[in-house]
């Protein structure tokens with residue numbers, strides 16, 4: 146008998162919902178095993194796993210989208226696979242092959258297809274691949290064994306309100322060190338962000354903005370998303386720094402801005418005391434999609450961009466084009482869509 150699930154898609158936030166299957170593969174004696182789907186959502190690992198003590202672990206986040214004609218597709222999963230390989234190299238874990246990563250994501254989506262939200266519901270199926278160091282080990286050194294796994298959960302908007310502007314405050318804390326692990330998607334970066342996030346939320350902001358760790362003058366990240374601004378002369382500008390996570394959404398938006406909206410695009414320094422150059426601003430990422438930034442509080446003053454309540458016209462156009470591509474309403478650039 147087919148399983149019936151009772152989820153109100155339009156009410157979903159960004160929370161864990163246990164789905165039926167996840168993919169798991171083990172690395173031992175220098176190689177990955179063939180991998181399998183399992184219904185067990187618990188891991189049984191050594192108490193001496195490096196992932197638990199030394200943060201030797203990384204993860205990814207991508208989404209499956211339902212198209213108008215009911216098909217399911219992934220957005221640039223090969224980019225997440227490649228970024229996970231970059232993260233693995235940075236913290237000395239074995240890379241999981243790109244084709245196998247994409248195939249594992251497809252297997253998980255197919256096996257959990259009833260959890261892929263309907264077209265037009267505003268919800269999507271979020272996939273969380275992760276790779277962790279496990280096995281018996283005590284000293285600070287790479288683990289003897291590793292696990293690669295992918296699970297999924299249906300999600301709604303990451304920031305409450307979805308495509309409504311929200312305000313951010315600038316944090317005094319750093320997310321990453323100048324030559325640290327900021328460009329890798331490793332858990333340690335996120336553990337360190339929990340307290341600044343909590344402080345920002347308690348003060349009434351959606352999240353906090355991190356400045357560059359060396360000089361505290363340039364914008365780096367907007368919580369767990371990248372920053373973009375639209376200049377008064379209609380350029381798409383986004384920060385460039387070796388300690389920012391290279392957002393797949395951001396690089397996609399740069400191409401969308403250039404090729405679909407005919408805008409000039411710049412990846413360069415964005416100074417926190419020169420926000421006046423922007424008519425609009427936003428946060429972008431897989432989870433955040435495009436979240437318009439109403440204002441940024443810095444040194445006790447709130448700088449409002451377009452409006453604290455309305456979405457600017459360029460941000461809106463970028464959002465519609467990106468989402469249109471992701472759900473298959475707008476033709477994607479070559480290689481961006483992987484059918485499931």
Ligand SMILES: Cc1ncc(COP(=O)(O)O)c(C=O)c1O
Nearest residue numbers: 369370371390392393394430431
């Ligand atoms: C710190 C950080 N920055 C930016 C992003 C956005 O990256 P992407 O567009 O690849 O999801 C994420 C989410 O993955 C993130 O965690």
